Amino acid sequence: MSLRSAVQRVMAIAMVGACAVVLTGCGESSQVIRYQQGKYQGKTDSKPWDNEPSPFSASGLTKGDRIAWETQIKTRNQNQNEYQRAE
């Protein structure tokens, strides 16, 4: 192999490599950031009915009694309806 053909081969390989590198710029990768909902990173919260009643708590509540808590909330919800209280 002559020196000239060796140089031509190297140059051809270099050209192919350069073309490959340049063509990567023509890719169709998305330019828009896709939003992904993050996950809460903080401390876990307890359920409102899952605590010892305080002196300020409504009467009839006990720890872990969800039904009693919901009943209390429902009663207080309806206390906002003065039509029901009056009729």
Next chain:
Amino acid sequence: MARMKFLCDAERCIECNGCVTACKQEHEVPWGVNRRRVVTINDGVPGERSISVACMHCSDAPCMAVCPVDCFYRTEQGVVLHDKDLCIGCGYCFYACPFGAPQFPQAGVFGLRGKMDKCTFCAGGPEKDGSAEEFVKYGRNRLSEGKLPACAEMCSTKALLGGDGDVIADIYRHRVMKRGAKGAEVWGWGAAYGKPEGKPAAAQPTAGAKS
């Protein structure tokens, strides 16, 4: 039980700011921070309307979406809360919120912006329910005491309703049906509070009588 929601009846709100005061007092909210406020449109003009605004505890909350540190969470009752230990006070949530609910204490010098503070639906935060830490960071946890938010329970005209979304929607629907008026007639005290069947909406005050 459905999601917890607020509903303000603009026909009934008399701009007394009782809800604002109740919130301030209940949670010992610092100066410059208003978890709830009353907005009046056309103030001083006949037909003005007032509405009490705070965090609406959105089902698809924009504040949760934009928070870079993911400090928001939603409780089983649909209340949007946040962890102040994670909050970096960047203010993105304020820009995202359509109600201007997130508040930032400015207690320090050089425009220091503290950690975000907002309405908690009186549900505290991710600290032990009823603890001193919870009160200092988030205010009182009335929900864990079997109570509804102080603002709604204190509202003298019951313009502000708070609680189970389905229930307060029913209360409001019943109220509007009782008013019986349509369109522009739905205005004023008599319309807001309804009237007995077959009677005029409101008795006209006699001359010289106090209104």
